[in-house]
Amino acid sequence: xKPALIHCNDLTGDWDQKTLLPIMDMARKKSxxxxxxxxxxxxxxxxxxxxxxxxxxxxDPLKRTGRCFGGVIRDVxxxxxxxxxxxxxxxxxxxxxxxxxxxxxALSPAITFGGLLSEKTQQLIGVSEMLVATCFCGVIFGLLSxxxxxxxxxxxxxIIFEESLFSFCESQGIEFLSFRVWIGIWVAIISVIxxxxxxxxxxxxxxRFTQExxxxxxxxxxxxxxxxxxxxxxxxxxxxxxxxxxLPFTINTTTNTIxxxxxxxxxxxxxxxxxxxxxxxxxxxxxxxxxxxxxxxxNTALLSTIMMLGTFIIAFFLKQFRNSKFLGRNxxxxxxxxxxxxxxxxxVVIDVLIKDTYTQKLYIPEGISPTDPTKRGWLINPxxxxxxxxxFLIFAAALPGFLxxxxxxxxxxxxxxxxxxxxxxxxKGSGYHLDMLLIGLLEGVMGLCGLPFMCAATVRSxxxxxxxxxxxxxxxxxxxxxxxEVKEQRLTGILVNIMVGVSVAMGPVLKEIPIxxxxxxxxxxxIASMSGIQMFERxxxxxxxxxxxxxxxYVRRVRTFKMHIFTVIQILCLGVLWAVxxxxxxxxxxxxxxxxxxxxxxxxxxxxxKEELHELDRDEEDTNEAERxxxxxxxxxxxxxxxxxxx
Numbered sequence: 001x002k003p004a005l006i007h008c009n010d011l012t013g014d015w016d017q018k019t020l021l022p023i024m025d026m027a028r029k030k031s032x033x034x035x036x037x038x039x040x041x042x043x044x045x046x047x048x049x050x051x052x053x054x055x056x057x058x059x060d061p062l063k064r065t066g067r068c069f070g071g072v073i074r075d076v077x078x079x080x081x082x083x084x085x086x087x088x089x090x091x092x093x094x095x096x097x098x099x100x101x102x103x104x105x106a107l108s109p110a111i112t113f114g115g116l117l118s119e120k121t122q123q124l125i126g127v128s129e130m131l132v133a134t135c136f137c138g139v140i141f142g143l144l145s146x147x148x149x150x151x152x153x154x155x156x157x158x159i160i161f162e163e164s165l166f167s168f169c170e171s172q173g174i175e176f177l178s179f180r181v182w183i184g185i186w187v188a189i190i191s192v193i194x195x196x197x198x199x200x201x202x203x204x205x206x207x208r209f210t211q212e213x214x215x216x217x218x219x220x221x222x223x224x225x226x227x228x229x230x231x232x233x234x235x236x237x238x239x240x241x242x243x244x245x246x247l248p249f250t251i252n253t254t255t256n257t258i259x260x261x262x263x264x265x266x267x268x269x270x271x272x273x274x275x276x277x278x279x280x281x282x283x284x285x286x287x288x289x290x291x292x293x294x295x296x297x298x299n300t301a302l303l304s305t306i307m308m309l310g311t312f313i314i315a316f317f318l319k320q321f322r323n324s325k326f327l328g329r330n331x332x333x334x335x336x337x338x339x340x341x342x343x344x345x346x347x348v349v350i351d352v353l354i355k356d357t358y359t360q361k362l363y364i365p366e367g368i369s370p371t372d373p374t375k376r377g378w379l380i381n382p383x384x385x386x387x388x389x390x391x392f393l394i395f396a397a398a399l400p401g402f403l404x405x406x407x408x409x410x411x412x413x414x415x416x417x418x419x420x421x422x423x424x425x426x427x428k429g430s431g432y433h434l435d436m437l438l439i440g441l442l443e444g445v446m447g448l449c450g451l452p453f454m455c456a457a458t459v460r461s462x463x464x465x466x467x468x469x470x471x472x473x474x475x476x477x478x479x480x481x482x483x484x485e486v487k488e489q490r491l492t493g494i495l496v497n498i499m500v501g502v503s504v505a506m507g508p509v510l511k512e513i514p515i516x517x518x519x520x521x522x523x524x525x526x527i528a529s530m531s532g533i534q535m536f537e538r539x540x541x542x543x544x545x546x547x548x549x550x551x552x553x554y555v556r557r558v559r560t561f562k563m564h565i566f567t568v569i570q571i572l573c574l575g576v577l578w579a580v581x582x583x584x585x586x587x588x589x590x591x592x593x594x595x596x597x598x599x600x601x602x603x604x605x606x607x608x609x610k611e612e613l614h615e616l617d618r619d620e621e622d623t624n625e626a627e628r629x630x631x632x633x634x635x636x637x638x639x640x641x642x643x644x645x646x647x
Contacts, residue, residue, distance in 0.1 A: 024505035075431025090491035098467035127370030135501025186401025191440020203413035208608020222526030237300035304516035311520025314343035415456035475501020
């Protein structure tokens with residue numbers, strides 16, 4: 001029997017097979033065409049991606065060249081063609097505003113760190129040396145560097161090392177300044193060797209794990225030093241029911257003379273003889289007055305506490321005000337960014353108005369001279385100033401020189417990676433190798449001149465880039481402005497450092513700053529920097545129920561107990577660093593810090609999966625698009641949250 005043919009019936013709606021087959025063939029052809037076009041599109045995207053990856057690899061400033069000083073040569077070829085535009089691009093209102101802001105941002109820590117060094121080194125290195133060093137290194141770096149938006153200055157880790165080095169030299173009877181000369185020379189030699197072999201690529205191994213331990217150590221040391229100093233003030237000026245009689249003399253600041261009310265003989269002021277014979281008449285008076293005012297002054301401890309806490313509270317409040325809803329965005333940012341100078345100014349005004357209570361002030365000599373010209377000059381004899389330096393110490397200085405290099409390398413290279421982030425849309429490129437070479441050579445000059453060692457300052461550099469960033473002005477209401485460009489140029493950094501050097505002439509004004517105010521700045525830097533350290537956020541999560549944990553990647557994709565184990569390991573490493581810092585072996589804390597790198601790379605891989613380590617230890621640049629958009633919807637981060645280091 002022949003099969004019945006299927007035909008179309010208008011009444012039943014049946015389809016003829018001959019009519020149906022062409023339609024199905026057409027659908028299959030269209031499907032094949034769509035799949036073919038999709039495959040072509042994927043192949044095209046893969047080709048573009050491969051080309052982009054190859055271009056990225058070729059442009060990677062940290063890629064090793066395999067040639068001696070190949071990285072430096074490549075940095076010069078990449079960056080110096082823009083040298084002329086680095087000056088012409090600076091003539092605009094944005095750069096003028098950035099110059100004013102960064103001047104105060106650079107001056108405040110220079111004065112603060114200089115005052116601390118003066119205390120810790122018995123005035124061998126002080127504010128004068130700090131301002132001169134910042135000026136000299138900043139100008140040279142601004143003229144020759146591959147990334148001139150990086151601000152050079154003293155930082156917390158370097159200051160802590162200088163303090164440890166001074167204590168070590170004092171305990172061993174070694175001349176501090178002469179020994180530092182050879183340390184600086186060895187830092188320069190090590191820097192040249194490392195740069196010759198493109199050693200800047202090693203910064204890739206300093207992951208978030210190590211950076212956060214380092215930053216946490218510096219923050220905690222800042223906070224500890226503040227309360228240690230405050231305790232010392234209470235010991236020197238305790239609270240008593242009654243106090244000794246007033247000083248046995250009065251000082252006439254107009255004629256610079258002393259009127260004794262008792263029969264005392266201190267120094268022959270008329271002939272300018274005695275222990276202070278090389279000082280000026282006014283300096284002798286100031287020093288003798290300081291000796292009498294060192295103990296048992298009424299209300300000194302209370303006023304110092306008010307000064308310290310007042311400085312901290314004002315600066316921290318203005319930092320919080322930066323992301324409030326009051327005033328306009330520019331006004332809030334200005335008040336928040338100038339928080340430290342505003343706090344210092346207000347506290348100095350209060351101290352000046354309270355005339356009958358003594359507070360220890362910042363010591364700065366008149367004119368451009370070392371902090372204590374009786375102990376040193378602007379050039380240091382590398383063979384010894386008082387007694388000959390033993391020859392073996394010249395070679396022994398290589399060890400502390402290597403430790404200084406570790407700190408300088410870490411801070412400078414990490415700062416470079418933060419400044420050169422992709423989302424800043426920089427167009428003129430960078431140069432890690434050239435910048436490291438310049439900083440290393442400058443350390444040799446710093447040692448020879450008895451100036452504090454310098455390196456890239458993370459917070460100041462981030463502030464500089466932020467001040468030079470141009471944001472969109474045509475966005476819709478309620479929409480956050482988008483980054484358009486960054487004014488990449490050299491002039492603002494150069495002028496800022498010149499003005500910092502000129503500030504040496506502001507000695508009479510800077511002398512009015514109480515030391516307690518500077519320690520308020522340290523307290524602010526220590527606490528404010530914690531907002532940018534993920535480890536402290538994870539410590540808080542250890543004491544919170546899981547239901548209150550935020551929806552960030554390292555919480556969503558890592559089991560809670562694994563996240564806590566990672567945090568505990570960081571805390572233990574931090575405890576080891578703190579223990580080393582608190583012993584006579586404090587000089588070696590940079591070496592112990594380096595040991596955190598193999599712990600992260602070789603030990604943690606046995607405790608965590610690759611995916612877990614990626615979430616817990618990844619950089620912000622690795623954040624996916626959804627999380628990046630979520631972060632953009634949050635409040636704008638301040639400089640301490642953007643930077644890894646606290647200074």
